[in-house]
Amino acid sequence: MPAQRDSKFNWAWTVPLFLLAVAVLTLPLLMSQRYLLRVLINIFFFAALGSAWNIIGGYAGQLSLGHAAFVAFGAYTTGLLLFHYNVPPWAGVLPGAIVAAVVAYFLGKLVLRLRGPYLALSTLAFGEIVRILLLHFTEVTGGPLGVTIPFTGRNVWRLQFATEHVNYCISFGLLVLCMFVSSRIHNSRMGYYLQAIKENQEAAESLGIPLARTKNLALVISAILTSALGGFYLIFMTYIDPYAVAGIHLSIEIILVAIIGGLGTVWGPVIGACTLVPLMEISNFVLGGGRAGASMLIYAVILISVVLFRPKGLITLLPKLEGYRSE
Amino acid sequence: MDVDLLVPIEPQGAMVMESTAHDNGNILELHHLRKVFGGLAAVDDVSFHIARGEIIGLIGPNGAGKSTIVNLIMGGHKADGGTIMFNGENIVNCRTDEVVRRGIARTFQVENPLLNMTARGNVMIGAMPHNPNRDDAMAEAEEIVERLGLGRVAHHLATNLTVQDRKRLELARTLATRPSLLLLDECMAGLTRAEIDQTLDLLRQFQAEGLSMLVIEHVMQAVMNISDRVIVLDYGKVICGGRPDDVVHDPKVIEAYLGKRGYARAAAAES
Numbered sequence: 001m002p003a004q005r006d007s008k009f010n011w012a013w014t015v016p017l018f019l020l021a022v023a024v025l026t027l028p029l030l031m032s033q034r035y036l037l038r039v040l041i042n043i044f045f046f047a048a049l050g051s052a053w054n055i056i057g058g059y060a061g062q063l064s065l066g067h068a069a070f071v072a073f074g075a076y077t078t079g080l081l082l083f084h085y086n087v088p089p090w091a092g093v094l095p096g097a098i099v100a101a102v103v104a105y106f107l108g109k110l111v112l113r114l115r116g117p118y119l120a121l122s123t124l125a126f127g128e129i130v131r132i133l134l135l136h137f138t139e140v141t142g143g144p145l146g147v148t149i150p151f152t153g154r155n156v157w158r159l160q161f162a163t164e165h166v167n168y169c170i171s172f173g174l175l176v177l178c179m180f181v182s183s184r185i186h187n188s189r190m191g192y193y194l195q196a197i198k199e200n201q202e203a204a205e206s207l208g209i210p211l212a213r214t215k216n217l218a219l220v221i222s223a224i225l226t227s228a229l230g231g232f233y234l235i236f237m238t239y240i241d242p243y244a245v246a247g248i249h250l251s252i253e254i255i256l257v258a259i260i261g262g263l264g265t266v267w268g269p270v271i272g273a274c275t276l277v278p279l280m281e282i283s284n285f286v287l288g289g290g291r292a293g294a295s296m297l298i299y300a301v302i303l304i305s306v307v308l309f310r311p312k313g314l315i316t317l318l319p320k321l322e323g324y325r326s327e
Numbered sequence: 328m329d330v331d332l333l334v335p336i337e338p339q340g341a342m343v344m345e346s347t348a349h350d351n352g353n354i355l356e357l358h359h360l361r362k363v364f365g366g367l368a369a370v371d372d373v374s375f376h377i378a379r380g381e382i383i384g385l386i387g388p389n390g391a392g393k394s395t396i397v398n399l400i401m402g403g404h405k406a407d408g409g410t411i412m413f414n415g416e417n418i419v420n421c422r423t424d425e426v427v428r429r430g431i432a433r434t435f436q437v438e439n440p441l442l443n444m445t446a447r448g449n450v451m452i453g454a455m456p457h458n459p460n461r462d463d464a465m466a467e468a469e470e471i472v473e474r475l476g477l478g479r480v481a482h483h484l485a486t487n488l489t490v491q492d493r494k495r496l497e498l499a500r501t502l503a504t505r506p507s508l509l510l511l512d513e514c515m516a517g518l519t520r521a522e523i524d525q526t527l528d529l530l531r532q533f534q535a536e537g538l539s540m541l542v543i544e545h546v547m548q549a550v551m552n553i554s555d556r557v558i559v560l561d562y563g564k565v566i567c568g569g570r571p572d573d574v575v576h577d578p579k580v581i582e583a584y585l586g587k588r589g590y591a592r593a594a595a596a597e598s
Contacts, residue, residue: 189455189459189461192451192452192455192461193452193455195444196441196444196452199441199442199443199444200439200440200441200442202435202439203435203439203440203441203500204441204452205423205424205427206401206423206427206432206433206435206439206500207427207452207453207500207503207504208424208427208428208453208456208504209424209452209456210422210424210425211424
């Protein structure tokens with residue numbers, strides 16, 4: 001019998017989740033290895049990205065293959081404001097979110113009426129267009145040289161620290177935010193509408209569900225969260241360029257995290273990131289790094305295995321976390 | 328805490344419309360409706376009306392344009408001409424979800440449920456626009472499901488239901504949207520005699536509660552039994568309209584169904 005979807009907050013989960021959060025937050029105090037901290041931050045970062053993408057890709061079933069563009073909007077807006085006007089990154093995230101929201105709104109109006117492969121292709125094109133525009137307008141964006149935030153010593157205002165601990169907390173906080181938004185949508189009326197739309201658009205429409213508006217809202221929310229993560233990427237990596245933040249490889253990584261973990265679930269992207277990021281690190285270590293080549297091969301093998309054996313994602317190995325599926 | 332991220336919109340069709348100065352008692356009026364696909368006029372200058380509380384049967388050979396008319400009313404197709412007046416307002420080219428919110432609902436010729444949701448879930452989604460609270464929507468869905476005899480299969484996935492249950496589910500989903508006009512597209516296809524009778528009883532109940540209906544059917548006894556008036560479509564044009572008895576004996580109608588030769592044969596057999 002399918003489990004019943006819960007519209008009220010499930011208090012039974014609060015205590016374990018709280019303990020988990022405490023454990024995660026105290027972990028860096030026990031860890032002095034900067035490298036390990038950065039791996040964990042990467043895990044949180046990609047889990048959050050996957051979670052944000054999931055809102056439009058998993059819940060609504062609209063596979064956006066150009067989501068890196070929204071990372072770029074956040075990263076570049078925050079970066080340029082910081083570099084030219086000394087706007088602190090935690091304030092610069094807001095204009096980035098606005099830019100992402102506006103672009104997502106118009107993009108949605110344009111492409112969300114398309115189905116299947118046409119939607120995928122047009123979002124793919126959108127991602128590439130953004131990357132190429134960032135490359136082209138060198139006077140504004142720095143072109144292929146990108147934007148570098150030089151480390152000028154410890155500066156709380158600009159979120160610059162000698163260690164990674166603050167970044168660790170910020171990335172964890174962003175992950176919690178994305179999962180919270182994702183979970184709220186999942187359990188709300190909008191979540192039901194999205195599920196119906198993903199299932200059978202014609203039937204959903206004949207039930208009075210406003211298709212365009214619902215899908216568009218999902219895309220805008222997803223874009224806003226993704227752009228915030230772009231802002232974080234800037235302060236974490238201190239260097240951005242069009243390829244790094246708007247490249248196709250990033251879009252693919254985001255989707256992989258969500259799909260491998262479990263499309264349309266709250267915890268899926270977390271599991272996906274916990275699987276993919278360490279595997280990537282290990283493969284870089286063992287096979288000698290490089291963006292192309294070995295890592296792509298590993299991605300491909302994992303993706304094919306998951307699609308063949310666990311098409312609903314690795315989260316199906318942990319049924320308790322799969323939580324509330326359809327009513 | 329149920330976060331409602333969409334502005335809830337009160338449906339207008341659920342309430343009986345106040346009589347305006349122009350209200351002539353018709354819930355739906357089609358005036359010179361036209362729809363062309365390529366070179367073919369699927370709907371060609373069609374005009375008829377449905378009075379409030381009436382059940383209109385829409386019959387005609389396959390390909391006559393009956394489903395196209397339903398799609399035009401529901402906003403699935405863009406009309407190439409004409410108006411569709413619902414409660415005095417022209418709804419031609421309104422978006423489908425808006426049409427549903429105003430109070431028109433349709434069933435599909437080939438049942439079109441949300442397959443991976445339960446029967447009750449399907450109905451609940453329809454009830455959600457009026458019920459921001461999920462529990463209220465669930466309660467309304469349960470009521471409708473019970474009423475239409477789907478109680479024992481409420482928790483079954485729609486993909487596992489029998490044909491009759493699926494047809495009932497189509498009806499249940501429409502009721503969840505609180506319509507004042509129902510467009511039923513061959514809702515009795517594939518049903519046994521007993522099941523047809525049950526469905527007819529249900530439709531009469533709906534009519535008694537004030538629902539108006541447009542019933543597209545090929546099951547002739549059903550249409551004649553339930554309709555107050557019958558309209559006959561052929562090649563996109565209205566060829567006849569009136570009381571069921573008058574229509575069924577109209578030579579044009581017989582010719583449309585049986586063809587010229589068939590009509591001649593039938594006439595010869597009679598004499």
